[in-house]
Amino acid sequence: MRRLKLPDSTKVRIGLAILGFFIVVAIIGPTVVTHVMHLSATDLDTDHLREAPSADHWLGTDANGRDLLARLVLGTRTSLLIGLLAGLIATSLATVIGITGAYVGGRFDALVTACTNVFLVLPGLPLLIIVGSYVKGRGGWWVTALIIGLTGWAAGARQKRAQALSLRGRDFVTATELIGESRWRVVVSELVPHLAPLIAASLLFSVVGAIFAEAGLAFIGAGNPSLITWGMLINLAGPNALFNGEWYTFVPPAACIAALGTAAGLINFGIDEISNPRLRVAGRRGQRLIPVGGGRNG
Template sequence: MKGLLTILRRSPRAAFGVGLLAALLLLALLAPLLTPYSPTSQAFGTWLKPGGEHLLGTTALGQDIWSQLVYGARLTLLIGFTAGLVATAIGTALGLSAAYFGGRTDEAINVLINVFLVLPGLPLLIIASAFLRGGGVWSIILVIALTGWAWGARVLRSQALALRNRDFVQAAIVSGERPARIIFAEMLPNLAGLIAAGFFSTALYAVLSEAALAFLGMGDVSQVTWGTMMYWAQARGALLQGAWWWVAAPGLCIALLGTAFALVNFGIDEVTNPRVIHEARATRVLRRNRAAPQAEPALEPPQPLLAIRHLSAGYVTPQGPVRAVRDVTLSVAPGEFLGLAGESGCGKSTLAFAATRLLDAPGVVFDGEARLAGQDLLALNPAELRRVRWKDYSLVFQASMNILNPVLRIREQVYDAMQAHGVQDRGRLEARARELFALVGIREDYLNAYPHQLSGGMKQRVVIAIALALEPKLVVMDEPTTALDVVVQRQILQEIDAVRKRLGISIVFITHDLSLLVEMSDRIAIMYAGEVVEEAPAHELYAQPKHPYTRRLMGAFPPLEGPRERREGIPGRPPSLAQDIPYCPFFERCPNHLPGTCDVFKPARVEVTSGHSVACFLHSPAVKEEAYAAD
């Protein structure tokens, strides 16, 4: 029940659909209370108009139309839900079996699915109904279920095939788990949203099919359903008699039922795939209206290109918010190479995506600001953001070589960002594309190639070229060389640094490789548990790291020369970012923590030498202001 309430709260469309469906179900269940008449009684006058004792009038045989409507809801909903369940069960079983077992099993099931998809639906229903005529409502359910499962099976098979190759399924297979357990415990939960959506689609197909069969006289017209009501209205010439309500009432109910199913279907998609509901929106910003923070000290020229102030961001989950970035203040000067380092899960990527309004749902910005050349990115509307993105700043994502469209030539993909910002002249586009390829070290003839014809390093260079297409002021690179070998990594990074110096752009480079940042960066910021714990010029951070966490990170990388030494990782694990951390987040793992201080208070980040700041009680007794200690 709690899960259902969460779904309804998160999706207004689903809530309206469930409410509409509940009303129709109550109409069916409470039929004896809603009317005193039998739906088959012919004890009344014929062609009576709506009103008085007969809310919707009477039929040509003297039957009460309102009674037929509420009692007909019972069989109509029974057919829809039962046929939907049977068809969904068949489609799910065959789709998952084909995807999991593969080989000849998959081939045989796929042929069967394709045969049923090729057969025309309504003629097949009519033929099958003719053979089973007289079998009652269950024969109709059986016919509809056996002719309506194929589409759901095909969709489910295609999704299950992709799921079958995921690492966690492969790990379950290697560990020796039984096929039934893998299918029901590993694969089925991940496809639950798709299966539920398929059920409602099939149930709607069943209701419409029954109505079509009944209207054509192929169903059991002795039963009272919304479909048979429309059949008898047509057969008795209701429209010719002016009794349009006899046709309109069941037709409207079928339309409302279809609307309810469709809205619930949309709601399932919204809840199981949060990107759908937010796909046309920028990162949600939930900044509170509170007193402005104390003014920052005036910065000497040049002014920062990117100024992040007290930024807090994370993710909204059913279990509560996860604050992956906590009160971060950071700046990037024009032409500067800023390195951002830390363990996995420390908030590096979330910080970059939140500051640039690219944090996907359910990601949100809780507080703070991010100004690019003085413009608050968090205050822009979607149209303004589209004008700024790629022109004033761009991003190179982690493993971004995989974002290239495999069916488009490289040339079209290089043109795309420029065309989106108004560059339409083919000559200018071609000249710029060739210039970009020369800039990142790729031969021009590869503009005609498809992505699969390029190596991993070449594809990464193409993505970097696309990011530089409009000469943005800032490029954020989120571990862009992680999937490449060390030789190619060095080549690409040297080219990035050369391009930066040539074009005068600023770069924020996110990586785990602290030794690499020391060599490439002008300045480095170290993140831990969503906070910047140390920031300093690269050479100074390497020579004199202040924070115990930074020293541990530096000690994790072996030197290239000198005697061999045993290296150790950092014991323990970071704290959960789903909880408040009113103390130093590193104290449990810190070998030098101060009991009674580090585990009680949060250290403020202070400048210990010029340009070198650290948040640690070993270097300053300053305590972080409570106003920014938590979101």
């Protein structure tokens, strides 16, 4: 079986490099800042309140004298964990509900479509705020991820259902049915692999969207105050941080969120080329049309 690989694109490489950087920071960053740099994300230092970046504190300190670099690194791990779990929950629900409903059809499809439509018409942000405020401060990061994942699957389910409907009558599906395979086998072994690029893109943007959602909840005060995340760092910077010249309290976490969103967009270029052969053909044609110097003159 031929292995798929991302197109040889500078944009995709940049996107993967940015994403890889954040993953590495999330994995080893807290250990490095704690045991190598000897910084703490929780220790208070009343002698260095809201201190600007310096040799001792590369990103400055917050209102309680806590090192912002250590908190940013720890927030990277928490934000990515929330995004990953919420993205997996939302994408898994969307994949199972959308593809299974489209393939089975009948009353089951009507039921799951009605459920999907209910979640689609519910206002997403107000729902997140209500549920997030209700469980505020309860549980760990996984509670936040669970809330975001369970409220963010509907749009993906509709998209996958539409794509699965176009595949349901294809010859390879019919051939699999004729040899006696079960419905579950057809969904898992035939439909899901053909929709893998779409599912991968959906997972990527679900992860990034979940990080954005958590940041939004934290920014408006509906997040879990016991968590150190990018959004909570922006919230704790305070409304007057910009006017007081304390840019270092909110610019780094905001830049991390923006960089991760940019990485997702760049990687999506590569996924689009995998899922849409016309883009690959157009790219190859464009390369052949580029004039090469040194040829014979007319």
